[in-house]
Amino acid sequence: MNQENNIVTRLGLCQRIEQLPQVDIGHYPTPLEPCPRLSEALGGPRIYIKREDCSGVAFGGNKIRQLTFTIGEAIHQNADTIVHGATTQSNHCRQAAAVAAQLGLKCYLRLSRDHKSLVQGNLLLDHLAGADVELVDAPFGPELDLVKYALADKLRSDGLRPYVIAAPQSTALAAVAFSWCIAEIHKQQQEMGIEADLIYAGSAGGTQAGLILGSKALGMKLQPVGVAPIYWEDKIDRIRQAANNAAKLLNLDFQIADDEISNTDAYIGQAYGVLTPECIQALKIVAQMEGIFLDPVYTSKAFAGLIDHIRKGKISSDQTVIFLHTGGTPALFAYNQELTDVPI
Ligand SMILES: Cc1ncc(COP(=O)(O)O)c(C=O)c1O
Structure with a gap:
């Protein structure tokens, strides 16, 4: 694993995170699971899902x-x-x-x-x-x-x-939290003998900021790709500021620049919380190939983005992708009508 570009070691990052006030509430590390049937169904890259939906408290997330x-x-x-x-x-x-x-x-x-x-x-x-x-x-x-x-x-x-x-x-602390998630992935990858190229997440804020901060701090190959669930005009500012505020909280002596932030609005559809045919399809594919439920507002739109990027050839079949399942599944029950309207 290429460690030449790291700014801190994994242990060093974890020690900085441990300095901040925190409560021991979740079940960590969350699993990093291979999804062979999904990879095959999409005819594409090796897909792993990082199960933040299994973070232990109140249906996770x-x-x-x-x-x-x-x-x-x-x-x-x-x-x-x-x-x-x-x-x-x-x-x-x-x-x-x-x-x-x-x-x-x-x-x-x-x-x-x-x-x-x-x-x-x-x-x-x-x-x-x-x-x-x-x-x-x-x-x-x-x-x-x-x-x-x-x-x-x-x-x-x-x-x-x-x-x-x-x-x-709260957004800066989310970025701290997801730099910790990256440290976890770094360890899991070593144990599993894999090195992913990309990590996809449904985010326009602190979660993606933390993924960027963590992978840069540890000098990882892993490139975070954010798929926004909502239109924010100042989205890039928010992500950059969250990452840089978190870097300050962790005493990390570097900054994230705008060109290090990859985040697309292309899968939001009409509005935040309004389903798209593509997100319903993504939700059903993941449920039917792996028995994993995405949520209707964030992860299904993010996964629709991942599917589209695979279909458009932006990701090749020899690459490895981690999909961050950020949870949100209780909302499925508030969307029962919309989710059963579209057959696939
Ligand atoms: C399920 C789920 N995924 C993703 C997100 C996005 O997180 P962030 O605001 O850190 O980008 C949220 C935020 O509410 C969420 O509930």
Whole structure:
């Protein structure tokens, strides 16, 4: 394995990560599984799936790794209450509610009312985990952040010690988390005797930032490719800033530049959370070839991108690709109608 370009060793990266406040909540390392039937069905590269959907808490997902550090920071600051918010089918909020329950913290979720406001999937799990859930009319983004901060002020005046999960700190800590995921992959690759060329992830934020940071820090051949689930005009800025803020938190003396970030908007379709025929097809192929369920909002669109790149010859059959399964599967149950509308 080529280690000539590494900036730190794997042990060195892990030691820097260990310096940050964290809670031990997930089941790590998550498996890195070969998918021979899927590789054959797509007539292409060797495909492995990194199973962040098996990260152990509350149906798993990429946010458990991220919450390891955000909730770690909350506890370090002596918080007793978590305040979070996003869309109604937010995986992040569901995982935050479950982790808060596990650690005996109170959890308040303020969710933007949208086309998936029925009590199903993630929203159902938020309630079951005992979170204080309220649907609000502020759109996801800066306006919803204001709602979260106003609530935190009120809780503080009631004598609680709230910690608000919000960008940019949460995104930087996601990048720390996924540099740790890369260290895990680095070790797994050594043990399995493989060296992947590419890692695909459904991300337009901290997750991809961490993949880029980690693979650069360790001098790996592995090139991260992000497939965005949402249109953000400032997407590249967000990813670069998250990676560089994480580099600072880890005392890594290098920066990520824009031309090191590969991220496509080509598989979003009409909008965030609106299914495309290609994502439904991708979801069914992976389920039917490997018995692995993708989610309707992130991983199925990312996998549709991977399939398209294979079909267009951007990835050759002698290459090795890791697909990062970032979880999100509870949302399947909120999309039952759309998922059964399109036969394949
Ligand atoms: C299942 C799933 N995959 C991917 C992502 C994207 O993560 P990031 O915001 O770090 O890009 C999310 C974020 O909510 C998610 O829930």
